[in-house]
Amino acid sequence: MASRAKDGENSIVLMLQGKPAAVRYETVDSRSIQLDPENPRVRLQLHRKFGDRKVTEPDLIEVVRTQPGFPHLQRAIRENNGLHDPLIVRHNSVVAEGNSRATVLRILRQGKEDDTRWHSVPIMRLPKDVTERMIATLLASHHVGGKTPWRKYAKAEQLSELKSTYGLTVAEIAQATRMSPGDVEDYLVAFDYFQNELAPGADPDVLESKFSHALEFVSRKNLDPIRKDPEKRELVTRLIREDKLTGLEVRHVDKMFKDKKAAEALKKGRVEVAKRAIEKKDPTLVSKFLKKMQSLDQALEDLPTSDLTMLKENPAAAQILIRLHSRIAGIAKVAGITLGEINGAARAKRA
Numbered sequence: 458m459a460s461r462a463k464d465g466e467n468s469i470v471l472m473l474q475g476k477p478a479a480v481r482y483e484t485v486d487s488r489s490i491q492l493d494p495e496n497p498r499v500r501l502q503l504h505r506k507f508g509d510r511k512v513t514e515p516d517l518i519e520v521v522r523t524q525p526g527f528p529h530l531q532r533a534i535r536e537n538n539g540l541h542d543p544l545i546v547r548h549n550s551v552v553a554e555g556n557s558r559a560t561v562l563r564i565l566r567q568g569k570e571d572d573t574r575w576h577s578v579p580i581m582r583l584p585k586d587v588t589e590r591m592i593a594t595l596l597a598s599h600h601v602g603g604k605t606p607w608r609k610y611a612k613a614e615q616l617s618e619l620k621s622t623y624g625l626t627v628a629e630i631a632q633a634t635r636m637s638p639g640d641v642e643d644y645l646v647a648f649d650y651f652q653n654e655l656a657p658g659a660d661p662d663v664l665e666s667k668f669s670h671a672l673e674f675v676s677r678k679n680l681d682p683i684r685k686d687p688e689k690r691e692l693v694t695r696l697i698r699e700d701k702l703t704g705l706e707v708r709h710v711d712k713m714f715k716d717k718k719a720a721e722a723l724k725k726g727r728v729e730v731a732k733r734a735i736e737k738k739d740p741t742l743v744s745k746f747l748k749k750m751q752s753l754d755q756a757l758e759d760l761p762t763s764d765l766t767m768l769k770e771n772p773a774a775a776q777i778l779i780r781l782h783s784r785i786a787g788i789a790k791v792a793g794i795t796l797g798e799i800n801g802a803a804r805a806k807r808a
Contacts, residue, residue: 467481467482467483468480468481468482469482473587473591473594473595474590474591474594476591478583478584478586478587478591479584480545480581480582480583480584481581481582481584482543482579482580482581482582483579483580483582484577484578484579484580485550485577485578485580486576486577486578487559487562487563487566487575487576487577487578488563488566489550490544490546490550490552490559490562490578490580491549491550491551491552492514492517492518492521492551492552492556492559492560492563493551493552493553493556494512494516494517496552496556497596497600497607497611497614497615497618498524498556498557498600498607498608498611499517499520499521499524499556500614501610501611501614502520502523503516503517503520506520514563517560518560518563518564521556521557521560522560522564524557525608527557527560527561530557530558530561531561531564531565534558534561534562534565535565538574539562539574539575539577539578540558540562540578540579541579542555542558542579543555543578543579543580543581544558544559544578544579544580544581545580545581545583545595546580546581546582546583547582547583547587547592548582548583548584548585548587550582553583553592553595553596554595554596554599559578562575562578589623590622590623590625593615593618593619593622593623594619594623594625594633596615597615597616597619597630597633597634598633598634598635600612600615601615601616601634601636602633602634602635602636608668609644609668609669609672610648610651610668612644613644613645613647613648613651613668613672614648616630616634616641616644616645616648617644617645617648617649619633620645627641627642627645643672643675643676644672646675646676647668647671647672647674647675647676648668648671650671650674650675651667651668651671654690654694655667655670655671655694655697655698667697667698669704670697670702670703670704670707671697673704673707673708674693674697674707677708679711680707680708680710680711682711683710683711683714689714692723692724693707693710696723696726696728699726701726701728702728705745706728706732709735709742710723712735712739712742713731713732713734713735716731716734716735716738718730718731718734719731719732719734719735722734
């Protein structure tokens with residue numbers, strides 16, 4: 458919620474955690490803005506790259522510019538001749554929201570001091586009484602539940618900070634981020650597992666990409682027996698850390714443990730052998746494409762009467778079915794499969 462402040466047209470009042478904050482619009486020199494090394498999007502990468510030493514601005518720029526989408530952002534700002542949306546900064550000019558955009562301006566201005574497009578930047582300056590707790594909640598609202606989401610690990614770190622550092626409850630976090638309480642819990646448990654079990658010893662260059670694996674592992678109900686078995690849990694963790702299990706494979710790792718041959722291969726780190734053992738029984742466990750085909754098969758079986766009527770009466774709808782038939786026939790031909798029917802049930806046999 459925002460309303461006009463009494464102290465002038467350049468101010469508005471924002472409600473941050475139920476408290477009014479008079480935020481002032483300003484246009485300032487872009488070099489007066491300080492980048493934030495504690496920004497959750499890059500905090501882990503900075504720590505792993507530079508250790509405990511003090512991070513310099515060039516260090517921070519180096520990491521921020523490697524973030525996904527940064528080249529597109531830089532191109533957009535260049536083509537727009539600057540920023541349209543103001544940065545949100547603390548009272549002392551340290552960026553609260555907009556680290557990447559502020560970094561773009563730094564880069565564009567370097568070596569081109571005569572180009573005045575990058576000299577000024579619009580900002581919303583927060584008053585001094587806005588706490589870091591409020592700022593953390595604001596960031597979560599923007600980048601966890603908002604239109605410009607961070608990567609999953611950065612989201613999880615921010616949720617964890619809201620809970621452990623600032624004492625927000627799961628219900629309060631869910632409200633601030635527009636997530637369900639169950640999803641918040643999954644992220645928090647996955648972050649704890651990631652930090653304490655998966656991250657130690659992992660390659661920093663691929664570390665963040667493993668958070669989605671951690672989220673799969675802690676949130677899937679079918680994996681509960683695996684999580685509760687210390688030996689199996691440690692094995693899965695090691696295989697994820699060593700980049701031997703994909704996210705899809707983590708999702709179905711319980712099937713590998715249930716198959717004797719696959720389980721033995723898994724214990725030896727031979728994931729490909731384990732996959733081949735289970736794919737003979739259920740190929741959808743290792744193929745996203747076949748899983749989609751299975752879902753389509755179920756959808757066709759449950760075809761609503763209204764859609765069937767549309768297929769009968771609407772030529773455009775009928776063309777979709779005709780194209781699907783053609784695709785399936787083509788794939789079957791290439792795969793050497795003859796399609797037919799037995800007692801009205803679909804069958805497939807090798808030609």
